[in-house]
Every structure is written in C-alpha cells, then in structure tokens.
Amino acid sequence: MRPAHTTRGMFDVKKSIRRGMITTLAASTALVLAACGGGVTADESPSGSTSDGGTESSTGDTEAPEAGSLSGNLPGAGASSQGKAQEGWIAGFGDLEQGVTVTYDGVGSGGGREQFLSSGVLFAGSDSALKEDELASATDRCFGGEAVELPLYISPIAVIYNLPDTGVDNIQLDAATLAQIFRGEITTWDDAAIADQNPDATLPSTAITVVNRSDDSGTTENFTEYLFEASEGTWTDEASDAWPLPSQQSGDGTSGMVTTVSAAEGAIGYADASQAGDLGTVALQVGEEYVPFSPEAAAAAVDASPLSDDATEKRITYQLDRTTTEAGVYPLVLISYLIGCDTYDDASDAANVKAYFDYIASEDGQSRANEAAGVAPISDDLRTQVEAAIEMISAS
C-alpha cells in the first residue's frame, strides 16, 4: 500500500515538472521563431487611402510623375545580406507609394532565386547573379521576356582584428599574407611577413585566432573569392559560401562574428564593414599602396571591374576584378543584385516593380541604404545604366 503512494507522488511531481518544461520550451520556441523571421513589411495601414485615380498623396516631392498612385502587393525574397537595406528601402518607398505593400523575406540568395523563378515572389535579392540554367527558366517565369539584374547593393567587407595599441590606424596586408593568416600558416602577430609591411606598427607576439562565419554567407563567398584570386596561389580553395577549411574559431552571423572577434585579443575575421564598430580594419594592398575600406573605394571597385561575359543591358552583372591595381580601389566588396523580370503579365505588378527599383536606384534610396546598412552608393555612371534597364520593365 505504501509503495503505491510513494510512486504516485513521484510521478505527479514529474508530470508537473514536465508541464513546466513544455511551457518553457514553447516560450523559447516562440522567441526563436521571432528571431528567425527575417521578413520585413511596409506599413500597411494606409492601403485604403489611395485607390486608383484617387486624390493626390501628401508626399509629392519626388521625380516620379505618378507618385502615390500605385497599389497592390510587391513580395520579394532573397539574400539576408540585403535585409537591413531592404528595411530602409521599404520604409522610404512606403512614404512615396502608400498603396503598395512591399515585403522582403531574407531566406537566403538560393531560396530567393528559387522562389522568384517559381513565381512565388515578384523580385529577388541575390548575392550572386542568375546561373545559366536559371536564366533559361527565367524566360518562362518572365512570360517570354528575360530577367533584369541590377547591382544596387554594394557593400565593402572589412577584415577586422582585435589588437589594441598597435599605434597605427590600419594594419597593412597584401592578399598573400592575408591568405597565409587565414590558412593558419602565420600564427603570431609579430611574424616577419606582417612586420615587414607595417614598419610603423607595434606588433605583439599574441597568437592569431582565425574566426570564420559558421553559417552560409555571401560575405564568406566574396572574401574567399578575393583570397583565391588575389593571393597569387597562396589560397587554393575556390570561392564558397561556407568556410572551406577546418576552422579554428567561428561566429554565427555578422553579429556573432563581430562579438567573437571582440571577445578575443589577437582574433582576426571578416565582416560587413558597417558592422566593424571599434575593431581594427586591415588596409589591403592594391598596386603599390594600401587602401582602407570606404564606401567610395568600394563603389570604385565596381566601376573598375568588367561586366561579366553574359551581361546585357538588362542584366548588369559584374565580374569583380579582385586583382585590380587601380589607385583608391578597395577590391574586397560584396555585390548583391536585385532580380526582376522585364515583362510581367499584370500591369500593376510591372508598375510596382519598376517604381520600387527606381526608388532603390535613386540617390535617395541609395543614401537610405547607406544609413541603414553602410552600403556604398552607386556611381552616377552606373545609375544611368541601371535606370535604362529599369525603363525596359513593362507589362505584356
């Protein structure tokens, strides 16, 4: 009789504990979901206020003649790198065209292109241009037309390090030395290869901790591409969005990378330049000089690069020249494209995409992205080309 009692008592307790646990789990799941939901939405409240042919919108200070007259939904998806800039653009565009609800889901470049090609979204953001087979299916998706690819997100990537009291603004490195560091072949900061290029810096004998991104990232892809092309054979792995070598230390996402580098003296990593904060950044050797990152130097890198072989006037895709020797160019940049169609079957879809892309390419849109995400504003030359491409978007 007694054992029965005790056992039951025990199980009652266990049950109540388990219930508590489930509640906790549910709460943490909700938090995770909230944290993962990368989507951003424009303010939807005034959607009813501007119907077609309605009254003039109050914010009429734009170059677009029919400002405020558009309506509808404009869903997009793609690279999470663009996420912050898209938030800024959506907010800015929302002021101009209150009837259009733009959404951007940061599902990743591959997922964005996939959703775009299967007509799930009207535009995509992608850290790489459409591949050959994707171009073929883009013809179907674009109602017989072709895809439009615009390099409207140009962001410098900084090589960040945590080394106090070096006595210089930037440590100077050429690509080959950088590759050796990231391959783990140079293990201390006072190595001769580093010291030779930094005669003015005081370099400690601290061990170098190499930090890479642990998630897939366009930043990693561009950084490894730079190392592969510019290091003259020191870096042997081709560009990849996942770190190709056994890692020594890693961080999740840009913020994880920056906090990890910040947490260890002697650590070196790479991150979106706008997130570098107080950390030191490397000046890269270009030609005979060392160039620290800046939005201007990043934009110059795009202008100094040739278009890719299959680029057209609608698909302005670049083959970034990582080995450029031109003065004042910072070759370690990330280009993220906005991808749309030149033909939509619905007139309002075409008008919405056109207006949104137009806004992003405008000085206003680029400076907003600069504030929101440290994006390098595109040059006027590029803007002329982009605007010409956007002009060709129409309804079938």
Next chain:
Amino acid sequence: MSTDVTPEAPGAEGRPLASRRGTTPGRFGNRLFAGLSTASGILILVTLAAVAIFLVREALPAITASPAAYADFTRDLNLGQYIGPLVFGTVLAALIALVIAVPLSIGIALFIAHYAPKRLSGPVAYVVDLLAAIPSVVYGLWGFFWLVPKIGPIMDWISQKLGFIPIFADYAPPAKNVTSAAIVLAVMILPIITAVSREVFLQTPRLHIEASLALGATRWEVARQAILPFGRSGVISASMLGLGRALGETMAVLMILAPFARGTEVYSIKILASAEHQTIAANIAQQIREAHGMGVSVLIASGLALFAITLVVNMAARWIVARRAAFSGAN
C-alpha cells in the same frame, strides 16, 4: 503505530460521495470529462505520430537519394558522415552537462530535503525552480557575455598545463567550445533534476531514517544508507529528463558554441577546442536559414536522428525506473 507522514489522505472517501450524487447531471458531467480527457490523451498520441510522420516524409528524399544529390549542401559528405559528427556532438555536450549537473543537483536536493532548516529549504527550492523559467536565449546571452570571458583564462591555463592530454588540447580564445556550452546546459537542466530528486528524497520512509539514526549513523551516513538508495531510481529518471532537455536545447548552444565548418566535420574529443563540435538542434537552427531543396531534407533527416535519440533516452529512463522499482526499498 507508524510515524510515517504521507501527505495524501487515503483515497477511499471520494467514490461513495460521487455515487451519492448519482443524478443525471452528474453522470453527464462524468461522461463529458471522461470523453474530454480521453480525447486529450489521444490528441497527444496523434500529435506525436504526426511529428514522426512529418519527419520521415520530409527526410525521405535525403535518405533515399544518392549522396551526389545533396553534395552541394554537405560538401561531398554522405548522410551518415554528415549526421554522425552532429550526433556525437549532441550526445557529448549533453553528457558533459549531466556530469556537471547530476552531482550538484543531488547535493542541492539533499540539502533542501534533509539538511536545511525549514525556514531556508522553502526559499532555496523556490529559487531553484525559478531557474527553470528562464528562457534559453537568456541563458545563451548570459553564457556568451558573462561565462565565456570569465571561464576563458581558466580553460587557457588548463590547456597550457594539461594540453598533452588530448582532451584538453588546442584551446583557442574565446571559450566558445563544447565545455562552455555544456556548463550552460548544466545550469538549464539543474532545476529539473533537483526538483524531481528533492521530491523523491522527501518520500524516504521516516522509519528508514530513524532506524539508521538509531544505529548511530551520522547525517551523511543516513543519506548514504537510507535516502540515496531509496531515491536512486528517481534520480536516474530525473537525470534522463534533464538529458532530454540538454539534447534538444538549441538557442543557448547556437549562441555559445562555435561549430566546425561544414564539410570539415570531425569526431573530436578535444573538449576545450573551439570549432570541433556541433549539436543537431543548433545546426538545424543555423543552417535552415540559407538551406533550400535537398539541404532542407538533409537537415530534417538530422532532426529525425535527434527525435530517435530522445525517444531512446526516454524509453531507457522508463525501463530503468521500472526495473529499479522493485529494489527501491520502499517497504
């Protein structure tokens, strides 16, 4: 005749009371609640089955496909090579957490149940229970911003002095390694193990304790001779509950542990080295963001593996408890 203080009253009184009121509304109420609770019970089973079916269905493409189909995602690893190190990392982190948490929990539970004065035991138990209410992201933040910088120098020292032993080799700052993650997991599972152990220890028959005392045992000997043997099965099942939570914990691990690069996965026993381990749950949370197509299927297959592991752990716990029940000494 017995000094036993069992809290529950003998359960025979309830039934005649109900039948005395045996009018139609009462019967209707009985049937309603019987139906409701049966339905709830079935719902749980259906949900569990639905989860299992979902996992299997979504994982099937990856399981049946040739490794070439997802080579892009796994960097040329096949499914076993991809999931194996993840399973190893998951189990390793959970086991280290258990090694830390179980002795601590038993100590706390003994203290609350037998050593602490009544005035103190209540508040202490309450505070330990509160630990269970803290969300795992908060543990993650605490782990990364407080624990990692504090514990780094200690690990560095251990790695320098004892680095010739493989498990302590290759520490690299900051301390984003499996041991840091396991310490945070240990704090997270501490309240569950403590609460269950405490309740079991409180059930120790007064007679056993008094008999032990009468033989001249010290308090420690009482704990060893009477309380611990009686509570063993309870402590084991409590540990298994904790293990279940540690295996599935995502957010805290994701924020603290630096995982290996994909495609360079290893089975590593270097518990102080960073970028040598990863758990299934944290890996899914991290990789699902950029995964699509076959990659998603591979990740779900790893989720299926985690599901299987937790199922096995729970079944093992039940089996141990059932086997031990006969020897629990509760007679």
